[in-house]
Amino acid sequence: MSSTVLCSHSSAADLNISKEAVIRSTVNFHRSIWGDRFLTYNEREDQAWEEQQAKELKEEVRKELVLTGSNGQMQHVKMIQLIDAVQRLGVAYHFEEEIEDTLKHIFVTYGDHWMDDCNLESTSVWFRLLRQQGFNVSSGIFKKYMDSKGNFMESVRKDVQGMLSLYEAAYMRVEGEEVLDAALAFTTFQLENIANDHMCKDASLKIQIEKALEQPLRKRLPRLEALRYIPIYQKEASHSEALLKFSILDFNLLQSLHQKELSQISKWWKNLDLQNKLPYVRDRLVEGYFWILAIYFEPQYYDVRIFLMKTCNLVIILDDTYDNYGTYEELEIFTEAVQRWSASCIDTLPEYMKSIYQELLDVHKEAEEVLERKGKAYHSYYTKEMVKEYTRNLLIEAKWAKECYIPTVEEHMSVTMVTCAYGMIIAKCYVYNNDLVTEDTFKWVSTYPPLVKASCLILRLMDDIATHEEEQERNHVASSIECYMKQYGVSEEQTREIFSKQVEDAWKVVNQESLRPTAIPRPLLMPPINLARVCDVLYKHGDDYNHAGKEMINIIESLLANPINVSV
Numbered sequence: 001m002s003s004t005v006l007c008s009h010s011s012a013a014d015l016n017i018s019k020e021a022v023i024r025s026t027v028n029f030h031r032s033i034w035g036d037r038f039l040t041y042n043e044r045e046d047q048a049w050e051e052q053q054a055k056e057l058k059e060e061v062r063k064e065l066v067l068t069g070s071n072g073q074m075q076h077v078k079m080i081q082l083i084d085a086v087q088r089l090g091v092a093y094h095f096e097e098e099i100e101d102t103l104k105h106i107f108v109t110y111g112d113h114w115m116d117d118c119n120l121e122s123t124s125v126w127f128r129l130l131r132q133q134g135f136n137v138s139s140g141i142f143k144k145y146m147d148s149k150g151n152f153m154e155s156v157r158k159d160v161q162g163m164l165s166l167y168e169a170a171y172m173r174v175e176g177e178e179v180l181d182a183a184l185a186f187t188t189f190q191l192e193n194i195a196n197d198h199m200c201k202d203a204s205l206k207i208q209i210e211k212a213l214e215q216p217l218r219k220r221l222p223r224l225e226a227l228r229y230i231p232i233y234q235k236e237a238s239h240s241e242a243l244l245k246f247s248i249l250d251f252n253l254l255q256s257l258h259q260k261e262l263s264q265i266s267k268w269w270k271n272l273d274l275q276n277k278l279p280y281v282r283d284r285l286v287e288g289y290f291w292i293l294a295i296y297f298e299p300q301y302y303d304v305r306i307f308l309m310k311t312c313n314l315v316i317i318l319d320d321t322y323d324n325y326g327t328y329e330e331l332e333i334f335t336e337a338v339q340r341w342s343a344s345c346i347d348t349l350p351e352y353m354k355s356i357y358q359e360l361l362d363v364h365k366e367a368e369e370v371l372e373r374k375g376k377a378y379h380s381y382y383t384k385e386m387v388k389e390y391t392r393n394l395l396i397e398a399k400w401a402k403e404c405y406i407p408t409v410e411e412h413m414s415v416t417m418v419t420c421a422y423g424m425i426i427a428k429c430y431v432y433n434n435d436l437v438t439e440d441t442f443k444w445v446s447t448y449p450p451l452v453k454a455s456c457l458i459l460r461l462m463d464d465i466a467t468h469e470e471e472q473e474r475n476h477v478a479s480s481i482e483c484y485m486k487q488y489g490v491s492e493e494q495t496r497e498i499f500s501k502q503v504e505d506a507w508k509v510v511n512q513e514s515l516r517p518t519a520i521p522r523p524l525l526m527p528p529i530n531l532a533r534v535c536d537v538l539y540k541h542g543d544d545y546n547h548a549g550k551e552m553i554n555i556i557e558s559l560l561a562n563p564i565n566v567s568v
């Protein structure tokens with residue numbers, strides 16, 4: 001994989017560092033597995049008809065989602081089930097107001113006391129939905145399913161659907177919620193037993209349990225949950241035909257929009273001609289698009305996605321330049337140029353870095369022009385400052401790598417919290433958001449508040465758990481695993497366990513910070529939450545960003561290539 005090469009580079013003369021050969025370490029990343037597959041886009045023939053159908057069905061679903069005058073308990077139970085289905089089918093973004101109104105009404109009506117005679121399944125779904133919506137209902141309600149010794153009752157063990165719902169609800173836990181910690185341990189153990197039980201005859205239930213154990217709903221991306229849930233929902237006797245059909249059409253229409261975007265961005269990427277200009281850079285455009293789609297999949301975020309794709313792929317170019325190809329002296333010059341952020345710096349740069357720098361300025365200038373017209377120039381001020389901070393910290397990592405220095409865990413985290421790039425990406429998510437974003441939003445994100453830190457930590461730890469071995473083989477900066485092992489004298493195995501626990505603790509912070517009142521308007525919380533979620537796809541079974549495995553390839557094909565058959 002990795003190799004250290006001697007290569008003579010034209011920049012050496014400009015740099016005045018050495019007229020002889022420059023030693024570079026390079027990694028031979030494999031080429032994109034997707035080739036030009038997403039370069040061209042063809043609209044499906046029946047798309048206009050599908051759009052019309054979807055429009056009509058959407059209004060039918062909307063009517064079902066509005067509370068009627070009768071407003072009885074039974075209606076509330078049904079409404080909770082319907083909202084759960086709407087969310088899991090991936091179409092909740094069409095009905096945000098209706099969902100907010102209904103859940104608020106239920107919160108105001110019942111407070112912490114969801115109907116006493118309700119079963120575990122209904123109570124768990126109520127709890128999860130309200131917590132997801134930011135209503136801080138008490139987890140104390142689950143104590144009634146425990147005996148005097150604090151163990152879950154025998155009746156719970158027999159209620160498999162109830163346990164499955166409780167398992168999903170428990171993932172909304174925050175620090176100190178012992179009843180939810182106990183519920184999670186109990187349900188996980190019981191559900192694992194059922195999943196491993198060869199005598200269990202209900203194959204469909206078994207699959208649902210396996211999928212839930214693999215990834216709880218809290219960590220699941222809405223588009224991936226939609227793919228999984230559509231066939232399950234269809235089998236439910238009480239399903240709404242309008243909702244089912246609408247979800248399928250909407251999934252396919254969005255897929256078509258995403259294909260169009262990916263084609264547009266593939267052309268931009270191809271035009272950069274990196275294969276010839278910067279052959280050391282990874283070509284992971286399609287995997288990168290999956291990453292961005294995880295943050296925002298809704299049609300209204302088209303501009304943000306295009307901007308994020310350009311700017312995040314530049315982040316990858318920078319990452320490979322600092323981690324891999326650039327010499328320390330070159331990187332110092334580049335970092336200085338970024339701090340000055342001016343086209344006049346181009347002449348000071350080594351030849352191969354000029355196009356990177358120019359593209360960095362261009363992508364931000366493009367955004368700046370749009371924002372200036374809207375009187376929002378400060379949006380780009382903050383994101384540019386975060387890019388500057390990012391390169392300064394990449395340079396520190398390059399120094400550590402050059403000196404083979406293993407920092408303390410605290411030193412490492414203070415730098416890699418920035419170089420994992422999530423803070424900067426979150427800020428960039430807000431650049432084109434108009435109504436809710438204020439200067440305070442940028443001040444919030446740039447100071448790395450608990451939610452942003454938690455999201456960064458989840459990425460850093462999961463990425464390092466997945467890539468530690470591969471990165472060790474090359475001259476990469478010490479990973480958090482190495483730092484931890486050295487500082488605490490523990491094995492790699494123990495460190496991995498400790499980090500997995502830290503990831504779960506970070507999720508508790510994500511949950512806490514999502515409860516009302518929130519530090520910033522609730523819709524703006526989605527980028528850090530979804531960025532945490534995507535790690536659970538990309539880094540759970542290895543490094544699926546750099547080396548997409550079979551399952552990742554399947555995911556990308558289902559999301560971006562294969563429409564769902566309308567008669568599923």
Ligand SMILES: CC(C)=CCC/C(C)=C/CC/C(C)=C/COP(=O)(O)OP(=O)(O)O
Pocket residue numbers: 287288289291292308309312313315316319323419420421422463467545
């Ligand atoms: C569209 C697009 C490309 C999205 C990517 C999002 C992004 C910029 C993520 C941050 C950088 C990162 C962790 C890259 C993974 O490579 P790595 O494992 O080499 O990272 P490391 O050098 O920090 O370990």
